[in-house]
Amino acid sequence: MNPPTPILVFDIFGTVVDWHGSIKREVQALYPQVDADAFALAWRAGYQPAMQRVRSGELGWTLIDDLHRGILDGLLPRFGLAHLSEAERQHLNRVWHRLNPWPDAVQGLTRLKTRHTLCTLSNGNIGLLTNMAKRAGLPWDCILSAEVFRAYKPDPAVYRGAANIFDVPPEQVMLVAAHQDDLAAARACGLATAYIERPLEFGVAHVKDVSPDAANTWHARDLEDLALQLGC
Amino acid sequence: MNPPTPILVFDIFGTVVDWHGSIKREVQALYPQVDADAFALAWRAGYQPAMQRVRSGELGWTLIDDLHRGILDGLLPRFGLAHLSEAERQHLNRVWHRLNPWPDAVQGLTRLKTRHTLCTLSNGNIGLLTNMAKRAGLPWDCILSAEVFRAYKPDPAVYRGAANIFDVPPEQVMLVAAHQDDLAAARACGLATAYIERPLEFGVAHVKDVSPDAANTWHARDLEDLALQLGC
Numbered sequence: 451m452n453p454p455t456p457i458l459v460f461d462i463f464g465t466v467v468d469w470h471g472s473i474k475r476e477v478q479a480l481y482p483q484v485d486a487d488a489f490a491l492a493w494r495a496g497y498q499p500a501m502q503r504v505r506s507g508e509l510g511w512t513l514i515d516d517l518h519r520g521i522l523d524g525l526l527p528r529f530g531l532a533h534l535s536e537a538e539r540q541h542l543n544r545v546w547h548r549l550n551p552w553p554d555a556v557q558g559l560t561r562l563k564t565r566h567t568l569c570t571l572s573n574g575n576i577g578l579l580t581n582m583a584k585r586a587g588l589p590w591d592c593i594l595s596a597e598v599f600r601a602y603k604p605d606p607a608v609y610r611g612a613a614n615i616f617d618v619p620p621e622q623v624m625l626v627a628a629h630q631d632d633l634a635a636a637r638a639c640g641l642a643t644a645y646i647e648r649p650l651e652f653g654v655a656h657v658k659d660v661s662p663d664a665a666n667t668w669h670a671r672d673l674e675d676l677a678l679q680l681g682c
Numbered sequence: 683m684n685p686p687t688p689i690l691v692f693d694i695f696g697t698v699v700d701w702h703g704s705i706k707r708e709v710q711a712l713y714p715q716v717d718a719d720a721f722a723l724a725w726r727a728g729y730q731p732a733m734q735r736v737r738s739g740e741l742g743w744t745l746i747d748d749l750h751r752g753i754l755d756g757l758l759p760r761f762g763l764a765h766l767s768e769a770e771r772q773h774l775n776r777v778w779h780r781l782n783p784w785p786d787a788v789q790g791l792t793r794l795k796t797r798h799t800l801c802t803l804s805n806g807n808i809g810l811l812t813n814m815a816k817r818a819g820l821p822w823d824c825i826l827s828a829e830v831f832r833a834y835k836p837d838p839a840v841y842r843g844a845a846n847i848f849d850v851p852p853e854q855v856m857l858v859a860a861h862q863d864d865l866a867a868a869r870a871c872g873l874a875t876a877y878i879e880r881p882l883e884f885g886v887a888h889v890k891d892v893s894p895d896a897a898n899t900w901h902a903r904d905l906e907d908l909a910l911q912l913g914c
Binding site: 515567569575576577579580581583584591592593594597598615616617 | 811813824826830849
């Protein structure tokens with residue numbers, strides 16, 4: 451018998467991988483003079499405004515790799531790194547392809563994969579998500595990205611697009627994410643939703659509120675806990 | 683050290699999976715009165731003309747699932763199956779999601795995956811390719827499809843698109859296929875090419891010429907042989 455939500459689609463940055471810790475560690479190793487915690491937070495803080503320029507039409511369709519690079523170029527002078535060469539900037543920008551999974555992610559996904567089809571559903575571009583999965587061992591069945599739909603979450607085209615790809619009604623797809631706004635937008639499109647607690651998404655100095663929202667179908671501590679709750 | 687072609691992209695129908703044998707077996711089991719060999723060949727024969735209607739602009743962008751269904755509806759009366767219900771037609775049309783891999787495919791891909799990023803690069807739609815991989819155990823790193831580029835092979839947009847997805851020059855991507863015309867189109871875009879012999883693609887009654895073309899980078903008996911030649 452099929453489970454009620456055969457297809458699970460996952461937010462990635464913060465939900466499956468630890469962007470803050472991964473960027474902080476790389477920046478600390480490469481540039482020990484920099485406040486790596488503040489650097490990681492500032493880079494990520496540029497993410498929503500950059501996507502908003504695409505969503506509003508101010509900027510034509512632009513991949514996340516290129517948005518990350520634009521934000522990075524703007525940040526470097528503030529952190530005393532204006533002297534970085536083109537090659538150094540390219541290498542640093544690709545840190546988003548090298549993010550490490552949360553400790554429960556690979557095992558949790560491997561369990562979930564036994565009964566569900568697992569897809570990314572990220573604003574990250576396809577190449578970034580594939581390189582990340584290859585390096586981290588994330589066992590996706592399919593890489594879905596805003597790039598496929600040429601629209602950034604929370605645009606409904608992304609959530610509806612995931613259901614259309616599999617030719618199923620939206621309630622047979624569940625978004626798994628650590629962000630209530632992403633889940634709310636998916637729910638408005640008819641998807642089931644699972645919230646994952648990631649209290650340390652922004653680092654130990656900035657613990658995040660992970661209170662449940664009763665509107666979600668599931669609330670799980672991490673991906674192993676979700677697998678357990680779903681009977682995998 | 684990276685191999686010279688870190689990214690391998692694969693044609694699917696005929697190269698990785700046995701469409702003729704899989705369709706013939708299902709049709710024989712469901713409708714024993716039908717000439718299942720002729721049925722499989724006729725269905726596949728409608729494939730290029732249907733895509734050509736999309737390529738020429740006569741038909742707007744249409745997924746392979748829908749093209750397959752249109753061809754099927756046209757075929758059924760010729761094979762005495764005009765009475766099939768909507769549910770029976772839908773089930774039969776999904777046989778393309780249930781194609782079986784050639785005997786060497788899973789093991790060959792698993793070996794190739796140790797040193798390369800493996801992607802589909804098929805005219806099949808994303809949902810079809812994902813369902814097929816899940817059922818058959820095909821270990822793709824990424825599902826790429828004509829659907830991502832909204833263009834059907836041999837449109838150069840598909841081959842160039844695969845290189846653009848990974849932000850690499852085309853010579854770092856190799857198309858693996860059992861069809862010389864697909865490989866020639868990829869080569870014209872700068873991709874490396876590997877030909878896979880599939881003499882029984884059209885069944886034992888219609889053995890295919892699998893002569894080498896010196897223009898290809900590699901010529902392999904099957905996917906395990908390709909893995910061996912690439913040192914995987």
